[in-house]
Amino acid sequence: MKISAAFPNRRTFLAAVLAAALTAFGAAAAPDAHARNTLVMAAASLKDSLEEVAKLYERKTGNKVGLSFAASSALAKQIEQQAPADIFISADLDWMDYLAKRDLIRPDSRANLLGNRLVLIAPKAVASPMTIGKGDFPILQRLGESRLATGEPNSVPVGRYAKAALTHLGVWDNVEPKLVRAESVRSALAFVSRGEALYGIVYETDAKVDKGVEIVGTFPDDSYPAIIYPAALTAGSKAPDAAAFLAFLKSPDAFDVFRKYGFTPAPATQG
Missing domain, CATH: 3.40.190.10 (Periplasmic binding protein-like II)
Incomplete structure (x- = not known):
């Protein structure tokens, strides 16, 4: 009877219950609102191999990785326009240098990852x-x-x-x-x-x-110039797991996958 008095009909009662549940859920979720999965923007030629590496990483850590593939030039321009990438992997040094000159990567995280033919x-x-x-x-x-x-x-x-x-x-x-x-x-x-x-x-x-x-x-x-794939964290990266995934990309387990697809170790650079 008290329920009926407070909520004149069943529809109003259910709406109130749902609102209370959503409020409780929002409060519980609030501490993690800014956490998100790592997003990697990578050269199109890495698609098959990097998808397999990301799955291997997920099995090992339980952490998911988002992947976006296109020409390095297109991705660098997107990052320049504040696309929410955490890691950039280019198919040449020039487009990584392009972002570096604009302070859009973290220089200390940059590493030459792979080579190709x-x-x-x-x-x-x-x-x-x-x-x-x-x-x-x-x-x-x-x-x-x-x-x-x-x-x-x-x-x-x-x-x-x-x-x-x-x-x-x-x-x-x-x-x-x-x-x-x-x-x-x-x-x-x-x-x-x-x-x-x-x-x-x-x-x-x-x-x-x-x-x-x-x-x-x-x-x-x-x-032709040596084909080198550099990788780096972006300056605007906010994903808590980004540095860990970048480190995994340089691991023997990851390279075993890349080598299966035909990639080579990154050639040495001069200077």
């Missing part, structure tokens, strides 16, 4: 080996009226490496008009896998995860 790919159905050497690289003749896919050479790391290699081999000026300038290495890979480009220049690790393409040649190591 530059390869020439073709759709599996029509793939045949090609010699890649200075004075002996018949890419223009093989292309004919078709196209060569790689990242945008003015911004996307794989495109920059590709331009350096093609310039070193003396074919850049002739090949440039035939380029498909993709927004990321995975986009370039897809153009070739779908048969929309006869050849592509991508990282060795990307070629290995797509069954629709085949490596037809490997670029000489001295034809």
